[in-house]
Each structure stands twice: as structure tokens, then as C-alpha cells.
Amino acid sequence: MAVTITQAVNLSLTENLVPPIVHVKQFDNQARKIRCTFYDGAVEYTIPDGAILSCSGTRPDGNMFQYSSESAEDLAYFDGNYAVFTITEFMTALYGRVPVDLILLSEDGDVLGAFSLILRVERAAASNGNIATMTVSKAAAAIAAGIYEVFITDDGYFAIRSNDGLGVTSGTESSTISLVLEGMMDASITDDGHLAIATDGLLGLSFSMDDEGHLVVKYGEA
Numbered sequence: 001m002a003v004t005i006t007q008a009v010n011l012s013l014t015e016n017l018v019p020p021i022v023h024v025k026q027f028d029n030q031a032r033k034i035r036c037t038f039y040d041g042a043v044e045y046t047i048p049d050g051a052i053l054s055c056s057g058t059r060p061d062g063n064m065f066q067y068s069s070e071s072a073e074d075l076a077y078f079d080g081n082y083a084v085f086t087i088t089e090f091m092t093a094l095y096g097r098v099p100v101d102l103i104l105l106s107e108d109g110d111v112l113g114a115f116s117l118i119l120r121v122e123r124a125a126a127s128n129g130n131i132a133t134m135t136v137s138k139a140a141a142a143i144a145a146g147i148y149e150v151f152i153t154d155d156g157y158f159a160i161r162s163n164d165g166l167g168v169t170s171g172t173e174s175s176t177i178s179l180v181l182e183g184m185m186d187a188s189i190t191d192d193g194h195l196a197i198a199t200d201g202l203l204g205l206s207f208s209m210d211d212e213g214h215l216v217v218k219y220g221e222a
Contacts, residue, residue, distance in 0.1 A: 005032045006084075011102065011115035013040045019099070019116045026124035027132055029089035035084045036102060038115060047081055051112060052105040055085040057119070071215035087119070126208035128167050131174055140179045141164055 009020055024032055038045035055076045056066040067075040067085065075086045083102060091098060104112040128130040130142075146162040153159050157166050167177040168177055 006033065006035050008035050008037070009117060010037050010039060011117060013038060013045055013113045013115065019118050021118045021120050023120045023122060024087050024092055026092050026095045026121050027089065027129040028087050028092045029133075030086050032087040033084050034087065034117075035079065036085075036115065036117075037081070038083065038104075038113065040113075044081070045102065045113065047083065048106070048112065050107050051078070052107065053078060053083050053085070054103045054105055055100065057091065057098050057100035059091070059098055060094045065090050075199060090127070091119060092121050093129065095121045097121075108155070128172075130166050131168065131172070131177075134166070134174065134176045136176055136179055139164075139166065139176055143180065 007022060009022060011104070022034060038047070040117045044075040053076045054066065055068070056064065058064050065088070067088075069076045069078060075088060077084055083104075085102070098121055098146050100117050100119055102115045102117070104114075106112055124132060142164040143160075143166075146164040148163060149161040151159055151161075166177070168174065
């Protein structure tokens with residue numbers, strides 16, 4: 001069962017306040033929602049019917065994001081008189097300070113109110129989000145999707161090359177990746193000269209022979 005954290009924040013339309021800071025974790029992806037109550041002075045602001053919520057911000061690398069209740073209802077929406085936006089993986093890919101603007105718009109695009117806060121993205125222990133959140137099925141799917149060559153090595157082993165996008169570098173240790181690699185496939189030449197292939201099916205590989213007796217490997221069907 002997925003856990004969703006909802007954090008309440010009060011934002012002022014008129015008072016000259018330092019934007020509140022909301023702490024989130026690097027690589028957080030849709031596990032946290034920020035529920036905002038707007039104030040006009042000391043009075044709670046009533047969100048007009050038909051209003052549109054726009055949530056935008058800038059990451060430390062200068063890349064921007066923008067979600068609205070009009071185009072991404074699961075990421076920015078109204079819940080009664082609250083404005084809610086969801087923390088996405090794009091927002092938290094880099095650690096550091098992320099200024100966020102919440103803007104209320106009329107159906108005609110007029111600005112009804114603008115509010116601001118700061119996301120403080122706390123650095124994750126692992127610098128690679130793909131590895132930090134990796135499961136066996138995700139690792140196998142990434143390898144399968146990136147396969148570009150299947151071949152037999154000089155010493156008779158079956159091998160693949162894959163642009164899997166996982167970003168695993170030499171010296172990195174991952175029990176998940178190790179499990180996939182160990183159970184993925186095993187191929188060799190038998191004593192009587194036949195190619196023997198064993199695979200647990202994680203990559204959706206299938207083997208057959210064409211009319212001329214050549215080995216045909218189909219992949220990417222995981």
C-alpha cells in the first residue's frame with residue numbers, strides 16, 4: 001500500500017512574509033502532497049469557482065516545471081478551499097533550493113492571486129535515483145528496452161549489450177542488479193558442439209532457428 005504524506009502550508013496574498021520552506025527528499029516522486037491555505041491579510045481567501053491553479057518553479061540547474069489544474073489534474077488541483085500540488089520526481093531530481101510559485105488564474109487567464117514557497121530538497125544518500133528506487137522488475141525492463149546487440153563471446157558464452165540508462169558505473173554494488181544479472185541468462189557450447197541457453201525469462205528473450213540453421217534471438221518483449 002502506497003503511503004502519501006500531506007503537508008499543510010499557510011500562504012499570504014498580501015503580507016510581506018519570507019516564503020515558508022517545505023523540506024522534501026531527493027528523488028521523492030508523488031509520495032508527498034502540499035496542501036495550501038491562502039490568506040488575504042488575516043482572513044482566509046476564498047478560491048473563486050472556476051479558478052485554475054498553476055504551480056511553477058525552477059530547479060538548481062535552471063530547468064523549470066509547470067503544472068496546472070487544467071492540464072494535470074492529478075498534480076495540481078483544488079480540494080474544497082485548499083490548493084494542492086504533488087511533489088514530482090522532476091522537482092526533486094536535484095538537491096537544493098527550489099522556489100515555487102502558486103498562481104490562481106481565472107478561466108480567461110487573468111491573475112487572481114500569487115503565492116510563493118520554497119522547496120528544500122534534501123540530498124539523498126545515493127546520487128543515482130535509478131539505483132535508489134530500483135526493483136528487480138524495473139532493472140530487467142530497463143535492460144530489455146535498451147538491448148541493441150546479442151552475440152556469442154569467443155569463449156562460447158551468450159552475451160548482450162544494452163543502453164539501459166541505469167547509470168551503473170564500475171565499482172558500484174547493487175544486490176538488485178546482481179540478482180538480475182545472475183538469473184538473466186547462461187549460455188555455453190556443449191561437449192558435442194551444441195549451443196545451450198538457459199534464461200529465467202526476465203528479458204522476454206526467445207530463441208529459434210531459421211530455415212538456414214541460424215540462431216534467431218528476439219528480445220524487448222519483457
